[in-house]
Amino acid sequence: MPVFDAERHLRLAGERALLDGELHARGPFGSPLSDAAAALLAVEAIDRERAEAVVEEYRLAVAVRMREGGMRPGARISRPMTGVPIGHSSTVFGGGPAPAALAPRRLIPCDRHLETATAHIHVRYASLSAEATVLGVRLELSAGSSGRPMFATRAGVPLRPGGPPTVTLRDDRGTRASAHFAGAGDGRAMHGTLAAHTPLAADTAWIELDGERIELDEAVVPPPVALEALPDEPPALRHLWHLLAGNGGLRGPTPDLDPIIETLVAAGTLAVDDPALDGVRAVRDALHFTPGQPAGAAVPEPWRSLLARQGATDGRTFSMLIGAATPPIAGVAVVAVELESREEGFDLEVHTVPGIVYPREPAVLRWWAADDLGNQYLGNIGRWSGSEQGGSGQVAFWPALHPRASRLRLMPTGPSERAVVEVTLP
């Protein structure tokens, strides 16, 4: 049997994708070429630099064919599973130093309503640390003269009509910082955060927002955080399960697993008749079933539990602050800020370092959760803002939180380990 040459295999994948037009249609990032590269990296059949070089060569091969109409420069490949901080490096596959662990936030419930000339701001919480000052807010905007929402300072000076509002924050040391809104909504009612450009004192007794003082009382006690190794499993299978959980399982296109399996088999890291592949394929197929349809017998846990409540709408409506910080998982440190449960699912407000720059693309972290009744949940990054250095946004979980669940384990999961933030539900 010939010796497997990962680079040659990757170049063949590039040739096929180029000839079949898949590199033109999808770009090398998100194509069979990048899928093969990520798989070979996951099983350590190729080194990062070599894989990057091959993908880059085929990116250029497409670019010279499209010339001025080529694909966007600087696009990124889906992150491989070998523990790379997302967006932490300018290289195609990432790489770079892992971040230091984040300290738990001082998280203070506020429930303070402020009126400005053009907006009603409901400050729900303040999140303070040495690295960041963030206010969780809901905004209700009044219409500007043009009929579009307009933001203004307290003095009524409009700022970026129709754009994100900016306010000035001040702490008890006299430090001032501007804070920009990032969030989502219907343009009139918005939900999101005001993040200070430079952090205020983490132990400040109060914060002023455009001159309105908000006293900061008792902070929430962060729940315990643990780091767990994932069950021992061959890297090839881990990679496949990880792919399936990307984009929250249901939210994005299911990856074309067969060529990836072929690559892993060719690399000698997976037997073509490995019985676990039946489970992998069963999960892939089940993710496309009609909500509520029972999963097939071959669907293993945790997917079976996850799919069992797909489409449920019996979630309780509540929100709770968490304030827990995880150690870096696969190079990404996470702060879980707030959990908000809805009828159809629940959302987790998080902050990560480094930031997740392309949340729509398969990222290195998967967002699993499990309740004390054995129900499983899977999350997908929705609203997101930030930079490569740090970002924050919302992870939307499905299915609905079970109405009788009293505890929830939130589990940002990497290729080989996961953090567990265990919260007691109200």
Added chain:
Amino acid sequence: MSDWWRGIPPAQAMLECGGERHRLRWEAGELRALDHGDPEGERALAALGGERCACVQALEVWARHAQDPHVLVLGSRGPGDPVPAGRPRTSGPSGWASATPRGGPARRRTEPMEGLFELLGLGGGLPERLAAGVIAARLTLPDPAGDAYLGPALYGRVALALRAWLGDAACPIAVTPTRAGEPLGLHREDGALRAELPVSWLLEVWARGLAVVWGRFVLAAACEHADRLALTTVGPDLGPTSTGYVSWTSEKDP
């Protein structure tokens, strides 16, 4: 590599140089700037700080990439895979000496490809001759059939030729590079077209523009005489192979 170019016809392209249209001609393995009496002298002068004209720059870029395997990745796989003139969107300002894509890592990796994009867009058959030289160089490696570049290059060029030949742009193709003494073949299996060919097919057949001749796919081309090739071919029915002959005459410089 002494006479690897045998049977590969000369090629010529025009280039804008100093406000005039100049000729670049490839023949017998060499690229020459026909409208420059002493390009070597001009290169020497340029090295000392003189002005470097486009033809001389093209000669330099050609020499720099004469054994560069990136040519096989970036260049055309055949008539159905045109590489237009111009610059890729990721490239920097126009010009032979500044053809470096922008961006951090891409810049690092593509700096050695300076000028290659222009070369590959020259047309006139020159890019294919550049690829032929690269293939010839890599065929001298200890195990060319196992080379990370030649195997994929063989796949891409065979697959493109087969799909065009059969008029089936989506035909699944598998290509197995053979080693010395192993049989050649082309057959259907499990709905795919499977070819067993040596990587030397790239030089002996593809580089000579002989992938499809007389409506038949060429499996091998062997030099019988100084100016005659014996072609082993197979028809679209994938029946028995047959042998045909092609000959050529050397062209004189215009």
